[in-house]
Amino acid sequence: MKKTRTLLAAVLVLLCIAAVSTGVAESAPTLLTIYEGPKTMTSSEAAKVSVNGYELFVYDVMVNHEHIWNANTQPSSTPMAYFDFSGKALIEIQMPGLGKAVESAEVLPKSWGISPTVADGTVRFMITEPGQYTVVFNGSVNKALHLFANPLESEVPDQNDPNVLWIGPGEWVIDAIALHDDQTLYISGGAVLHSIISVANAKNVRICGRGIIDGSDYPAWNQPGSYARVPIDLNHSKNITVEGVIVANSNCWNVNSYSSKNVRIDNVKVISGRQNGDGFTFQSCTDHVVTNCFARTWDDSLVIKNYSGSTKGITFRNIQVWTDLAQSMEIGYETDKGWVLDPEISEVLFEDITVLYNFHKPVISIHNSDDAFVHSIAYHNIVVENAFMQGDNGNNKELIEMTLQNSSWSTVRDEFGTIDDVLIDGLTVVNTVDGKVPRSRFSGQDEEHRITNVTLRNVSILGTPMTSLKDMKISLNDYCDGITVE
Amino acid sequence: MNKKSIVLLLAAAVLLMLSLAVCAESIDQIETIITIVPAPDQTHAERPPCFPDPADNYVPLPETENYALGKPVFSGAHADVYVSKNVNDGKTDTYWESRGWPAEMAIDLQGEYTVSTVAVCLNPSSIWEPRIQEIAVQVSTDGENYTEVAAPDKHQFDPETGNRIRIDFDPVQAAFVKLIFTMSTASRTMGAQAAEICVY
Numbered sequence: 001m002k003k004t005r006t007l008l009a010a011v012l013v014l015l016c017i018a019a020v021s022t023g024v025a026e027s028a029p030t031l032l033t034i035y036e037g038p039k040t041m042t043s044s045e046a047a048k049v050s051v052n053g054y055e056l057f058v059y060d061v062m063v064n065h066e067h068i069w070n071a072n073t074q075p076s077s078t079p080m081a082y083f084d085f086s087g088k089a090l091i092e093i094q095m096p097g098l099g100k101a102v103e104s105a106e107v108l109p110k111s112w113g114i115s116p117t118v119a120d121g122t123v124r125f126m127i128t129e130p131g132q133y134t135v136v137f138n139g140s141v142n143k144a145l146h147l148f149a150n151p152l153e154s155e156v157p158d159q160n161d162p163n164v165l166w167i168g169p170g171e172w173v174i175d176a177i178a179l180h181d182d183q184t185l186y187i188s189g190g191a192v193l194h195s196i197i198s199v200a201n202a203k204n205v206r207i208c209g210r211g212i213i214d215g216s217d218y219p220a221w222n223q224p225g226s227y228a229r230v231p232i233d234l235n236h237s238k239n240i241t242v243e244g245v246i247v248a249n250s251n252c253w254n255v256n257s258y259s260s261k262n263v264r265i266d267n268v269k270v271i272s273g274r275q276n277g278d279g280f281t282f283q284s285c286t287d288h289v290v291t292n293c294f295a296r297t298w299d300d301s302l303v304i305k306n307y308s309g310s311t312k313g314i315t316f317r318n319i320q321v322w323t324d325l326a327q328s329m330e331i332g333y334e335t336d337k338g339w340v341l342d343p344e345i346s347e348v349l350f351e352d353i354t355v356l357y358n359f360h361k362p363v364i365s366i367h368n369s370d371d372a373f374v375h376s377i378a379y380h381n382i383v384v385e386n387a388f389m390q391g392d393n394g395n396n397k398e399l400i401e402m403t404l405q406n407s408s409w410s411t412v413r414d415e416f417g418t419i420d421d422v423l424i425d426g427l428t429v430v431n432t433v434d435g436k437v438p439r440s441r442f443s444g445q446d447e448e449h450r451i452t453n454v455t456l457r458n459v460s461i462l463g464t465p466m467t468s469l470k471d472m473k474i475s476l477n478d479y480c481d482g483i484t485v486e
Numbered sequence: 487m488n489k490k491s492i493v494l495l496l497a498a499a500v501l502l503m504l505s506l507a508v509c510a511e512s513i514d515q516i517e518t519i520i521t522i523v524p525a526p527d528q529t530h531a532e533r534p535p536c537f538p539d540p541a542d543n544y545v546p547l548p549e550t551e552n553y554a555l556g557k558p559v560f561s562g563a564h565a566d567v568y569v570s571k572n573v574n575d576g577k578t579d580t581y582w583e584s585r586g587w588p589a590e591m592a593i594d595l596q597g598e599y600t601v602s603t604v605a606v607c608l609n610p611s612s613i614w615e616p617r618i619q620e621i622a623v624q625v626s627t628d629g630e631n632y633t634e635v636a637a638p639d640k641h642q643f644d645p646e647t648g649n650r651i652r653i654d655f656d657p658v659q660a661a662f663v664k665l666i667f668t669m670s671t672a673s674r675t676m677g678a679q680a681a682e683i684c685v686y
Binding site: 032033054088169201 | 512513516517518519520521523524525526527528529530531532533534536537611612613615645673
């Protein structure tokens with residue numbers, strides 16, 4: 001009995017400590033920053049969102065539920081809101097735009113284990129960490145809410161610094177902004193900036209803030225009289241930082257870097273719904289690190305190509321991806337568009353990537369469609385919450401695809417490259433469209449142009465560990481060597 | 487302590503924890519220090535104040551008739567889709583780009599005029615980098631025999647001043663005006679560029 005009493009006392013002491021700890025944590029106040037929307041705009045009628053009782057301005061942003069290429073596509077819209085905080089944030093959501101009662105809700109990423117309550121048409125859940133949260137209602141992606149809970153701002157530039165271009169809250173329009181050496185562009189939370197930002201032949205440039213770079217003024221780039229207006233376009237530049245902003249409604253691709261080096265991109269959120277709305281796309285770049293970002297895109301989400309030289313040293317880390325069209329993590333198809341000598345793509349790392357949805361083409365793909373040497377590519381801890389690839393007419397719906405064939409995007413015809421040394425370590429597929437393991441495909445070109453040394457390790461699909469090529473339904477042609485599942 | 491007491495104590499402890507947990511999820515219990523960033527009074531989207539409208543600093547052009555507008559033009563090979571007729575279509579968002587150097591652009595004014603100024607404009611958007619182009623001007627009354635009225639000179643184009651330059655010379659009779667471009671410092675072109683060429 002004495003032993004029992006001692007044990008019980010210990011349990012009670014622990015519980016009391018836990019209770020006190022909870023109280024202490026609770027006593028630390030939440031710091032919350034919210035931003036009024038421009039007075040020229042009205043908050044979305046699709047969703048009402050509040051944080052700790054404070055109502056947020058909700059934006060309608062273009063998305064696209066057509067999961068097949070359409071040159072004349074008409075995007076739809078979905079609600080998006082944002083705020084900054086530290087501490088605890090109780091999120092409350094009502095969805096009048098659904099046209100029917102909210103009966104269930106799911107907070108993504110699922111792996112974060114947040115279970116919302118639904119009562120009287122209001123969805124509630126608590127968050128304690130900054131991040132990008134997506135809420136899906138009634139089991140449908142229609143009108144899914146994207147909620148960007150930023151960390152509190154730090155290192156806000158000095159508005160009086162002559163090298164700082166400061167855009168405050170409100171709705172602003174300017175044809176284009178060209179940034180030069182040593183300049184900082186600050187786009188405040190609450191700002192909606194209708195413009196494009198070009199960093200060409202420049203160094204030591206910073207783009208930061210919490211505001212929105214918006215392309216809704218411009219028709220889709222492929223429509224008569226229009227042209228591509230890239231919201232953030234880095235070109236032959238170096239030492240560039242992009243932080244915190246939201247890129248929405250672009251009329252083409254979104255965050256583009258071309259022949260640039262030493263680029264850091266953090267907490268940038270991209271949502272696109274129009275033609276060629278690639279998310280983060282880099283061509284012939286070196287030393288790029290992308291962290292804590294979000295990309296919901298109507299074309300490839302994370303993209304690496306060669307346009308005028310080789311690619312080396314690209315890292316995508318802690319990224320959420322929602323791919324409505326095309327591939328989630330694409331290397332290619334263009335791997336030597338500049339037709340240079342000995343092109344390479346190497347030292348590329350995708351780490352801690354959560355694919356909320358992929359509705360169209362492979363999640364992981366290397367399409368070496370020109371003649372590059374693609375090697376030293378790694379994928380670590382990739383979680384695919386919904387692998388819903390429908391492909392095109394039954395094709396291109398693999399989970400993983402690596403090929404060496406020419407394509408309609410090839411510049412170098414009848415010459416081919418190789419793929420070597422690829423590691424996929426940690427790949428979890430939680431859900432598939434038909435409850436079956438999706439197929440994967442590896443296709444070398446000929447005896448000299450092969451896919452070699454691809455290791456798949458710690459792969460789990462639908463809760464089952466994968467231990468063989470057969471398990472993963474991997475097809476290989478005759479020009480692949482050393483493709484293993486461990 | 488009997489079994490019943492143990493159960494009661496444990497239940498009490500669990501209830502304490504639960505009540506604290508419930509409190510933690512109540513808005514009233516979350517002490518919040520709020521910052522609301524206000525939006526300015528606006529009735530329409532405005533130009534950001536940190537980007538003054540450079541139109542105030544544009545190189546002024548004569549307010550008289552532009553004799554070149556819409557007239558026939560002649561040049562050598564052009565790059566890509568940047569055809570010669572873009573050079574006097576009245577739009578600065580279309581342009582002509584030669585394929586290589588030197589590049590000549592001749593304009594048939596379709597009549598003889600007294601001319602004293604030629605202006606060359608690029609797209610005034612700030613994404614058009616500042617550059618220098620070297621340009622000479624010749625005039626003719628018959629389209630065959632040209633006289634130089636402005637020797638080759640380096641002209642600075644800058645979005646801050648509208649990305650346009652003007653070349654003034656003594657008034658002269660001309661039915662044809664020819665510009666000869668011999669160099670550019672722009673980083674992404676291999677030829678001459680002009681969105682508009684105006685003759686006054």
